[in-house]
Amino acid sequence: MERPTPRQRRQAATRRALAEHALRLFAERGYEATTVADIADAADVSTRTFFRHVPDKDEAMFAADEDVFALVVEAAAAAPPGTAPLARLLHGVRALAGSAEQDGEVKCARERVLEENPVLRARDLAQQLRWQQQAEAFLRRQGVAADEASLAAGLLLTVWRESYRRWIAASAAPGALGELLDAVVAELPGHLPAPARRARAVGR
Amino acid sequence: MERPTPRQRRQAATRRALAEHALRLFAERGYEATTVADIADAADVSTRTFFRHVPDKDEAMFAADEDVFALVVEAAAAAPPGTAPLARLLHGVRALAGSAEQDGEVKCARERVLEENPVLRARDLAQQLRWQQQAEAFLRRQGVAADEASLAAGLLLTVWRESYRRWIAASAAPGALGELLDAVVAELPGHLPAPARRARAVGR
DNA sequence: CGTCGATGTGTCACGGTGTGCCACTTCGGC
């Protein structure tokens, strides 16, 4: 793979600095009360340069964790063949859980900022939708039918969001996300409306 | 219930007019290329008045369907007692389906605009999240445990989104949304990872 | 070492978004 040019290193450093200062200022004085000029000043660049590294003021916070979902697809592809769609995705998402558990502190702070800023929350949701679409596309590549893949990807996201929510609520204890994931999956059957009805044998 | 004052009627009419012209202009010339002044001019008000009725430019499109979800809660409350949480919500969401099926044309246009405007899509997702939270709160009021209510609300949203997606893909045929809702629910058991495993008998 | 070209940065100007303030009109109640 290509080694990073000194230029690229400088560029990445600037972007990371902007992202850090953005999250810090948003947490300190709120999203609305923080201007782009504030973030740029904190990172010691002009506002014009800010927009050369970050597309929007919103995106400043998310500039770091862009393509984390590649992990999921990679791990999901390693699942044994013949696994049902949702189970395959779950196999992949465990890798994401392991990655997220590394820094529960930051995730909690992030969640606190998202909670009281509808704009940033919307941005977060949009990224989750992109994840769902990537999961669906992955299943399609594996030969799963369109409707089935879409529903499975939707279910995955629901399971993930519920597990993540409980994890944050439990102060992001290290190592607990994986267990919560299993717990939520175990609860799914209890939510089915008509368990006695014909199961329509979709699973292969 | 309180009868609408003439003033409130005027106000609602203005807001509806703004929403209609916003959707039309967004569809015609795109979101970016449409200014607030354009929408305001089309509705024959000043830009200042625009912002008195609509909080953001983004919100213009959604100004109309704000408290549609009240329908869902109302219908869900009418479900027979003893119904499982998700089934109760589904009972309510059928009312929403009936309402949406009235104007499939508009829903299709709306979806087309959302598809190519990340900002508006994010706004749409944020509103869906509010719906989920309202559904959860409703279940809590009915005495459902916190975690169970949250998961059930999440599942409801997934089922709704998947059904709605298929409905739009099928050109929003009138009357088909309800059937698709049932079809998606019927597919759920097939997505469960371990159907033979102990079902943990949560449903009462 | 000096020059050239590429890239990053700053400054300026501009259109669009969203809000506070004040004056004006309009509408409902007396």
Place this chain on the structure above:
DNA sequence: GCCGAAGTGGCACACCGTGACACATCGACG
């Protein structure tokens, strides 16, 4: 018909985001 309340428009203003131009920095090459 009068008066208070609410909606409306116009103005000024801060912030967001972009295009254009000039300058600084750094690597390549003779």
